[in-house]
Amino acid sequence: DAGVIQSPRHEVTEMGQEVTLRCKPISGHNSLFWYRQTMMRGLELLIYFNNNVPIDDSGMPEDRFSAKMPNASFSTLKIQPSEPRDSAVYFCASSLTTSGSVDTQYFGPGTRLTVL
Amino acid sequence: DQQVKQNSPSLSVQEGRISILNCDYTNSMFDYFLWYKKYPAEGPTFLISISSIKDKNEDGRFTVFLNKSAKHLSLHIVPSQPGDSAVYFCAARGRRGSYIPTFGRGTSLIVHP
Numbered sequence: 001d002a003g004v005i006q007s008p009r010h011e012v013t014e015m016g017q018e019v020t021l022r023c024k025p026i027s028g029h030n031s032l033f034w035y036r037q038t039m040m041r042g043l044e045l046l047i048y049f050n051n052n053v054p055i056d057d058s059g060m061p062e063d064r065f066s067a068k069m070p071n072a073s074f075s076t077l078k079i080q081p082s083e084p085r086d087s088a089v090y091f092c093a094s095s096l097t098t099s100g101s102v103d104t105q106y107f108g109p110g111t112r113l114t115v116l
Numbered sequence: 117d118q119q120v121k122q123n124s125p126s127l128s129v130q131e132g133r134i135s136i137l138n139c140d141y142t143n144s145m146f147d148y149f150l151w152y153k154k155y156p157a158e159g160p161t162f163l164i165s166i167s168s169i170k171d172k173n174e175d176g177r178f179t180v181f182l183n184k185s186a187k188h189l190s191l192h193i194v195p196s197q198p199g200d201s202a203v204y205f206c207a208a209r210g211r212r213g214s215y216i217p218t219f220g221r222g223t224s225l226i227v228h229p
Contacts, residue, residue: 004159033216042221043160043205056216091159104150105217107159 004108006092012114018080021111024073025094033105034067034077035091043091049075050097082115089113119143120208122220129227135193137223139206142187146208150217151180151191154203163204164191196227 005024013019025032034046047057049069057067064083069075079086089112093105121140129135139149147168152160166173166180166189173180179192193200203224207217 035219043219045216045218048216093159104162104165107152107161109157109159 004092004094004106006090006108006111008111009109010112010114012116013082014116015083016081017115018078019082019086019113019115021077021090021092021113023075023077023092023108025075025092026106027073029094029096029106030072031095031097032069032075033093033095034075035093035107037089037091037110046077046090079113082113084115087113087115118220119146120206120218120220122204122206122223124223125221126224126226129196129225131198131227131229132195135191135196135200135225135227137191137193137204137206137225139189139191139220140187141189141208143208143210143218144187145210146218148209149180149182149189150207150209151178152205152207152219154205154222160205193225196225198227198229201225201227 004026007022030051032049036044036046044059046059047067048055052069065079067077089110091107091110093107095105096103119142150165151163153163154160164175164178164180166182171182177193182189203222205222206220209217
Protein backbone atom coordinates (compact mmCIF):
# COMPACT_ATOMS: atom_id res chain seq x y z
CA ASP A 1 0.00 0.00 0.00
CA ALA A 2 1.22 3.49 -0.82
CA GLY A 3 0.20 4.84 2.56
CA VAL A 4 -1.64 8.10 3.07
CA ILE A 5 -1.11 10.42 0.13
CA GLN A 6 -1.23 14.18 0.44
CA SER A 7 -0.97 16.88 -2.18
CA PRO A 8 0.54 19.30 -2.71
CA ARG A 9 3.64 18.75 -0.57
CA HIS A 10 4.37 22.47 -0.53
CA GLU A 11 2.09 25.40 -1.11
CA VAL A 12 3.04 29.07 -1.14
CA THR A 13 0.23 31.53 -1.56
CA GLU A 14 -0.63 35.12 -0.86
CA MET A 15 -2.91 36.32 1.86
CA GLY A 16 -6.54 36.27 0.81
CA GLN A 17 -6.17 33.43 -1.66
CA GLU A 18 -8.04 30.15 -1.41
CA VAL A 19 -5.99 27.07 -0.54
CA THR A 20 -7.11 23.47 -1.00
CA LEU A 21 -5.21 20.57 0.53
CA ARG A 22 -5.93 17.02 -0.59
CA CYS A 23 -5.70 13.63 1.05
CA LYS A 24 -6.14 10.03 -0.02
CA PRO A 25 -6.38 7.70 3.00
CA ILE A 26 -5.21 4.11 3.16
CA SER A 27 -7.68 1.79 1.46
CA GLY A 28 -9.92 0.06 4.00
CA HIS A 29 -9.49 2.66 6.71
CA ASN A 30 -12.74 4.18 7.88
CA SER A 31 -11.45 7.18 9.82
CA LEU A 32 -9.66 10.26 8.55
CA PHE A 33 -8.09 13.07 10.50
CA TRP A 34 -6.71 16.48 9.58
CA TYR A 35 -4.00 17.87 11.88
CA ARG A 36 -2.05 21.11 11.91
CA GLN A 37 1.48 21.26 13.30
CA THR A 38 3.03 24.47 14.55
CA MET A 39 5.96 25.15 16.83
CA MET A 40 3.75 26.79 19.42
CA ARG A 41 0.91 24.29 19.57
CA GLY A 42 2.39 21.04 18.32
CA LEU A 43 -0.03 18.65 16.60
CA GLU A 44 -3.58 19.96 16.76
CA LEU A 45 -6.56 17.95 15.57
CA LEU A 46 -8.68 20.02 13.21
CA ILE A 47 -11.39 17.57 12.16
CA TYR A 48 -12.19 13.86 12.32
CA PHE A 49 -14.31 11.89 9.85
CA ASN A 50 -15.68 8.42 10.44
CA ASN A 51 -17.24 6.60 7.47
CA ASN A 52 -17.05 9.87 5.51
CA VAL A 53 -19.11 11.75 8.11
CA PRO A 54 -17.58 14.61 10.13
CA ILE A 55 -17.69 13.53 13.78
CA ASP A 56 -15.67 16.20 15.54
CA ASP A 57 -14.79 19.55 13.98
CA SER A 58 -14.25 21.42 17.22
CA GLY A 59 -10.61 21.95 16.32
CA MET A 60 -11.36 23.89 13.15
CA PRO A 61 -10.03 27.37 13.93
CA GLU A 62 -12.75 29.44 12.33
CA ASP A 63 -15.20 29.66 9.46
CA ARG A 64 -12.39 30.20 7.00
CA PHE A 65 -11.58 26.50 7.34
CA SER A 66 -13.76 23.80 5.84
CA ALA A 67 -13.27 20.09 5.18
CA LYS A 68 -15.10 17.56 3.06
CA MET A 69 -14.95 13.84 2.51
CA PRO A 70 -17.12 13.05 -0.52
CA ASN A 71 -16.09 9.38 -0.54
CA ALA A 72 -13.95 6.89 1.35
CA SER A 73 -10.87 7.59 -0.72
CA PHE A 74 -10.66 11.37 -0.81
CA SER A 75 -10.79 14.37 1.49
CA THR A 76 -10.07 18.07 1.16
CA LEU A 77 -9.23 20.81 3.61
CA LYS A 78 -9.95 24.29 2.31
CA ILE A 79 -8.89 27.65 3.69
CA GLN A 80 -10.66 30.67 2.27
CA PRO A 81 -9.41 33.34 2.60
CA SER A 82 -5.96 32.33 3.78
CA GLU A 83 -3.98 34.40 6.30
CA PRO A 84 -0.29 34.43 7.25
CA ARG A 85 -1.09 32.83 10.63
CA ASP A 86 -2.37 29.76 8.76
CA SER A 87 1.21 28.96 7.78
CA ALA A 88 1.95 25.50 9.18
CA VAL A 89 2.37 21.88 8.19
CA TYR A 90 -0.97 20.16 7.66
CA PHE A 91 -1.13 16.40 8.11
CA CYS A 92 -3.77 13.97 7.07
CA ALA A 93 -3.98 10.64 8.90
CA SER A 94 -6.18 7.59 8.55
CA SER A 95 -6.98 4.63 10.75
CA LEU A 96 -9.36 1.77 11.29
CA THR A 97 -11.86 2.60 13.99
CA THR A 98 -13.84 -0.19 15.62
CA SER A 99 -16.49 0.26 18.29
CA GLY A 100 -15.53 3.91 18.52
CA SER A 101 -11.92 3.16 19.42
CA VAL A 102 -9.31 4.67 17.13
CA ASP A 103 -6.58 2.24 16.18
CA THR A 104 -3.07 3.28 15.20
CA GLN A 105 -3.09 6.36 13.01
CA TYR A 106 -1.08 6.42 9.79
CA PHE A 107 0.05 9.86 8.75
CA GLY A 108 0.71 11.30 5.35
CA PRO A 109 3.91 13.26 4.62
CA GLY A 110 2.17 16.57 5.20
CA THR A 111 1.62 19.76 3.23
CA ARG A 112 3.81 22.70 4.20
CA LEU A 113 1.69 25.81 3.71
CA THR A 114 3.21 29.27 3.59
CA VAL A 115 0.89 32.26 3.36
CA LEU A 116 2.69 35.47 2.51
CA ASP B 117 -5.24 23.58 28.44
CA GLN B 118 -2.77 20.90 27.45
CA GLN B 119 -3.81 17.44 28.57
CA VAL B 120 -0.61 15.82 27.31
CA LYS B 121 2.61 17.62 28.12
CA GLN B 122 6.12 17.07 26.90
CA ASN B 123 8.03 19.64 28.89
CA SER B 124 11.40 19.14 27.23
CA PRO B 125 11.37 20.57 23.71
CA SER B 126 14.76 19.01 22.98
CA LEU B 127 17.20 16.37 24.20
CA SER B 128 20.79 15.72 23.17
CA VAL B 129 22.42 12.33 23.80
CA GLN B 130 25.66 10.60 22.86
CA GLU B 131 25.47 7.53 20.64
CA GLY B 132 25.33 4.34 22.69
CA ARG B 133 23.86 6.04 25.75
CA ILE B 134 20.27 5.91 26.98
CA SER B 135 17.71 8.44 25.78
CA ILE B 136 14.79 9.11 28.12
CA LEU B 137 11.85 11.10 26.83
CA ASN B 138 9.18 12.13 29.30
CA CYS B 139 5.47 12.78 29.03
CA ASP B 140 2.88 13.87 31.60
CA TYR B 141 -0.88 13.82 31.29
CA THR B 142 -3.67 15.37 33.28
CA ASN B 143 -6.78 13.48 32.19
CA SER B 144 -7.38 10.45 34.43
CA MET B 145 -9.70 9.01 31.75
CA PHE B 146 -6.76 8.31 29.47
CA ASP B 147 -6.10 4.57 29.35
CA TYR B 148 -3.98 4.03 26.25
CA PHE B 149 -0.74 5.78 25.41
CA LEU B 150 1.30 5.95 22.23
CA TRP B 151 4.61 7.27 21.03
CA TYR B 152 5.12 8.48 17.49
CA LYS B 153 8.40 9.32 15.80
CA LYS B 154 8.73 12.00 13.15
CA TYR B 155 11.61 12.64 10.76
CA PRO B 156 11.88 15.98 8.92
CA ALA B 157 9.63 16.27 5.86
CA GLU B 158 7.75 13.10 6.85
CA GLY B 159 4.60 12.40 8.81
CA PRO B 160 4.68 10.90 12.32
CA THR B 161 4.94 7.12 12.43
CA PHE B 162 3.75 4.87 15.23
CA LEU B 163 6.56 3.59 17.45
CA ILE B 164 5.22 1.88 20.55
CA SER B 165 2.18 1.91 22.81
CA ILE B 166 1.09 0.86 26.27
CA SER B 167 -2.25 0.14 27.88
CA SER B 168 -3.07 1.37 31.37
CA ILE B 169 -3.25 -2.23 32.61
CA LYS B 170 0.51 -2.48 32.14
CA ASP B 171 3.41 -0.51 33.53
CA LYS B 172 5.98 -1.48 30.94
CA ASN B 173 6.11 -2.43 27.28
CA GLU B 174 9.28 -3.30 25.44
CA ASP B 175 10.05 -3.53 21.73
CA GLY B 176 13.69 -4.03 20.90
CA ARG B 177 15.64 -0.95 21.93
CA PHE B 178 12.48 0.91 22.86
CA THR B 179 10.72 0.60 26.22
CA VAL B 180 7.79 2.63 27.48
CA PHE B 181 7.12 2.90 31.20
CA LEU B 182 3.81 4.04 32.66
CA ASN B 183 3.31 5.40 36.17
CA LYS B 184 -0.45 5.84 36.52
CA SER B 185 -0.37 7.33 40.00
CA ALA B 186 1.97 10.06 38.79
CA LYS B 187 0.23 10.35 35.40
CA HIS B 188 3.62 10.03 33.81
CA LEU B 189 5.11 7.96 31.05
CA SER B 190 8.57 7.76 29.59
CA LEU B 191 10.19 6.33 26.50
CA HIS B 192 13.63 4.78 26.91
CA ILE B 193 15.89 4.14 23.94
CA VAL B 194 18.87 1.92 24.65
CA PRO B 195 21.36 2.13 23.08
CA SER B 196 20.69 5.36 21.23
CA GLN B 197 21.74 5.55 17.59
CA PRO B 198 22.17 8.57 15.29
CA GLY B 199 19.21 7.28 13.22
CA ASP B 200 17.01 7.80 16.29
CA SER B 201 17.39 11.56 15.86
CA ALA B 202 13.82 12.74 15.29
CA VAL B 203 10.91 14.44 16.99
CA TYR B 204 9.02 12.14 19.36
CA PHE B 205 5.35 12.76 20.10
CA CYS B 206 3.54 11.33 23.09
CA ALA B 207 -0.21 10.73 22.65
CA ALA B 208 -2.99 9.52 24.91
CA ARG B 209 -6.59 8.48 24.46
CA GLY B 210 -9.50 7.59 26.71
CA ARG B 211 -11.88 4.68 27.06
CA ARG B 212 -15.07 6.68 26.79
CA GLY B 213 -16.13 9.91 25.24
CA SER B 214 -13.54 10.85 22.66
CA TYR B 215 -11.34 7.96 21.60
CA ILE B 216 -9.22 10.25 19.50
CA PRO B 217 -5.63 10.50 20.71
CA THR B 218 -4.43 13.81 22.13
CA PHE B 219 -0.86 14.68 21.21
CA GLY B 220 1.87 16.47 23.10
CA ARG B 221 4.02 19.13 21.46
CA GLY B 222 6.91 16.77 20.83
CA THR B 223 10.53 16.42 21.96
CA SER B 224 13.34 16.76 19.46
CA LEU B 225 15.99 14.10 20.11
CA ILE B 226 19.50 14.51 18.69
CA VAL B 227 21.87 11.58 19.01
CA HIS B 228 25.47 12.57 18.43
CA PRO B 229 27.90 10.06 16.87
